[in-house]
Amino acid sequence: MDDFATETLDAGRLVYVRAINPDEIPREFFEGTQENAPKYAIHDETGECIALATDRGAAFAVARTYEFTPVSVH
Template identity: 40%
Template structure:
């Protein structure tokens, strides 16, 4: 995986977590989302989506499990 990840001053690799409206996603993803109205995306510093999960807490856990430092985007 050659994805560019931003490094902060502490040497941590940063990723960004943001809420995504299911209605804005492709149809096949909407179908998989079931009755959820919102999912959470994890992005690198270039905006490339690395993951899409059902809840915010899971997005942060997933990032940390991969030695990344998640930051919330509002």
């Protein structure tokens, strides 16, 4: 039984949230110390990074604010 109905998702509005190593991103994205470094990236369907967030919950909230459907990627 499939509890997830993929046919209801708009593929053009999907974004992918993944954990990142803060060393992967340029220093100008930091606001202070390493503790404030973005730890999650939001990618569009082509794989382009479109946003950064300090935690997973914030990444999902940002995506939903802009009417995207976020999904986790490992």
